[in-house]
Amino acid sequence: MSDLAVAEAAMSPEERSKAQALEQIERLCEEADYFGWDVRVHDAGDFLVCLVRIEKPGGRTFVVRLECDDYPALAPLQAFIDPELFETADETTEARAEFWPQGPNVDPGRAPLPVICIRGHRDYYAGGWHDGWSDPPTAAHALYQHVVDVRNAIFDVWA
Amino acid sequence: METGAAEAAKKERKIELKISYSTNKKLEVDETETIDAVKIAAMGLFDIGADEAGQYILRSKIDHEEVQLEEAKTVADYGLKKEQKVILAAGSPFGARSR
Numbered sequence: 001m002s003d004l005a006v007a008e009a010a011m012s013p014e015e016r017s018k019a020q021a022l023e024q025i026e027r028l029c030e031e032a033d034y035f036g037w038d039v040r041v042h043d044a045g046d047f048l049v050c051l052v053r054i055e056k057p058g059g060r061t062f063v064v065r066l067e068c069d070d071y072p073a074l075a076p077l078q079a080f081i082d083p084e085l086f087e088t089a090d091e092t093t094e095a096r097a098e099f100w101p102q103g104p105n106v107d108p109g110r111a112p113l114p115v116i117c118i119r120g121h122r123d124y125y126a127g128g129w130h131d132g133w134s135d136p137p138t139a140a141h142a143l144y145q146h147v148v149d150v151r152n153a154i155f156d157v158w159a
Numbered sequence: 160m161e162t163g164a165a166e167a168a169k170k171e172r173k174i175e176l177k178i179s180y181s182t183n184k185k186l187e188v189d190e191t192e193t194i195d196a197v198k199i200a201a202m203g204l205f206d207i208g209a210d211e212a213g214q215y216i217l218r219s220k221i222d223h224e225e226v227q228l229e230e231a232k233t234v235a236d237y238g239l240k241k242e243q244k245v246i247l248a249a250g251s252p253f254g255a256r257s258r
Contacts, residue, residue, distance in 0.1 A: 031179065034220070034244055105253040119254045130254050139181030139205060140249070149252035155225075157252075 013070075014046045020136070021048045021068035021076075024143035028052060035151055042090045047071070052147050053086045056154050062101060064150055066121070066143060067091050072135050076143055078121035079113065101158035118153065120146025176239060180205045180247040188234055195230035201247050218246040 028039045042049040047069040055061045061083040066076035079095035105117040115123045119141045125133045172190045177183050178201040198217050199209050217228040
């Protein structure tokens with residue numbers, strides 16, 4: 001058994017989940033210069049919360065929150081929160097519909113809060129709406145790619 | 160048989176791009192290659208079959224502005240430089256509605 005495998009075997013499920021989420025979040029940080037987003041990570045104890053601030057050129061600023069509890073067994077739970085709270089937000093910060101982007105492929109009536117039709121977040125797969133989530137997720141469904149797709153939708157389509 | 164000068168000229172036309180998808184991977188391309196050919200090669204780096212080419216696009220920053228690269232144009236048309244970051248992205252970020 002390799003050193004890495006030994007180290008992973010010694011991890012609790014929560015630690016393993018946090019390590020795998022962190023790997024994706026670190027990718028977001030590495031690409032911040034190109035994509036122009038800001039990334040924060042909050043340690044909620046058993047899981048990580050990733051916050052990404054995305055400013056649409058000439059438009060609104062959005063903050064996407066991804067709660068990575070039991071990642072990657074579960075897709076992250078996604079919400080949009082008040083962009084003014086980016087620096088202090090955590091898993092308890094209230095998400096409200098007014099902070100969601102507006103435009104196509106944003107379903108306002110599927111859940112108490114809007115749901116965006118982009119791969120890689122929990123509500124996308126909920127109730128059999130879509131399939132494709134796996135553990136580990138394929139590149140197209142992983143947390144990093146989800147944020148890239150959200151950013152591209154904000155830049156190209158949403159307001 | 161190619162002359163030394165011809166070989167050198169051919170070598171000069173090769174550049175290495177940084178293709179970004181789930182991670183960054185290097186891709187050597189010829190300046191005369193079309194963006195379409197680059198895209199298919201880039202997809203291959205990530206084990207995405209060429210039959211899915213219609214679902215993907217390439218984006219990069221040209222004169223500090225991010226644009227979708229037109230597939231009929233060439234690497235030279237865009238003046239892509241050595242180690243320039245090129246993003247492989249879904250043509251539409253949205254998933255198909257299965258229900």
